[in-house]
Amino acid sequence: MIEIKNLTKQADNKLILRGIDLTIHKGETVAILGPNGAGKSTLLKVLASLIKPTSGLVTINGLKWKRNYLQIKKMIGYLPHSSLLYDHYSPIENLVFFGNIYGINDVEQRAVRLVKEVGLSFFLNEPVKNFSRGMIQRIAIARAIIHEPEVLLLDEPHTGLDQGAISILNNVIISMKEKGTTTLMVTHDFKQAAEICDRIIILKNGRIADDFYIENQNLGFVSKKYQLQVEGAS
Numbered sequence: 001m002i003e004i005k006n007l008t009k010q011a012d013n014k015l016i017l018r019g020i021d022l023t024i025h026k027g028e029t030v031a032i033l034g035p036n037g038a039g040k041s042t043l044l045k046v047l048a049s050l051i052k053p054t055s056g057l058v059t060i061n062g063l064k065w066k067r068n069y070l071q072i073k074k075m076i077g078y079l080p081h082s083s084l085l086y087d088h089y090s091p092i093e094n095l096v097f098f099g100n101i102y103g104i105n106d107v108e109q110r111a112v113r114l115v116k117e118v119g120l121s122f123f124l125n126e127p128v129k130n131f132s133r134g135m136i137q138r139i140a141i142a143r144a145i146i147h148e149p150e151v152l153l154l155d156e157p158h159t160g161l162d163q164g165a166i167s168i169l170n171n172v173i174i175s176m177k178e179k180g181t182t183t184l185m186v187t188h189d190f191k192q193a194a195e196i197c198d199r200i201i202i203l204k205n206g207r208i209a210d211d212f213y214i215e216n217q218n219l220g221f222v223s224k225k226y227q228l229q230v231e232g233a234s
């Protein structure tokens, strides 16, 4: 479970997050929607502990960030805009490298399985620098889940993926949900949000403008709620 209380983030005199209160329950798959500059990536970065909040409290599974840094770090898988992969390493070398950081057992076996899961077995030993953007994104996703995190933070994960890779990613997220993983996904892709998420949060000007559950992958409902909050339509 993730608990966020009165979270604010200020940078260069700009208040990016303006008092976020949010509870995400274990196993939920949550999409964070909002216009450009709303503070979505900043919220994810705070949760991933890449940047410090200006004030407020974040606890993950009851643990506070400040006191349990390493323990929490192991619980989290984070997919940022950049892949974090090493260009000259192959997918397998990258995944083994990151897996070793987390002290994974049988890391090579797991790395091979993940590369297969994201559909790139054929390129197992090819340097990542030769890969297309979508291929890099697939391996970046595998990297984010190499340590089987309990919490998955994904920043625009569908960007650059073709239809096949979108299905692969969605299946990865769904199968992790079945194992109890909690996922927060920043996205501009309403269709994917409606398809795999059970809850939607709309962020606007650093505040939560709406927070609701969806049923039956109701894309129309998501679009209508978004228009109402962000575009001011009724």
Ligand SMILES: Nc1ncnc2c1ncn2[C@@H]1O[C@H](COP(=O)(O)OP(=O)(O)OP(=O)(O)O)[C@@H](O)[C@H]1O
Binding pocket: 011, 012, 014, 016, 034, 035, 036, 037, 038, 039, 040, 041, 042, 043
């Ligand atoms: N380190 C920083 N210093 C100053 N301003 C920043 C910093 N980081 C982010 N911002 C500003 O905060 C606002 C929110 O940025 P953020 O990247 O969180 O938005 P976002 O909702 O993810 O946007 P997008 O949909 O365009 O990716 C933007 O106006 C951005 O320029």
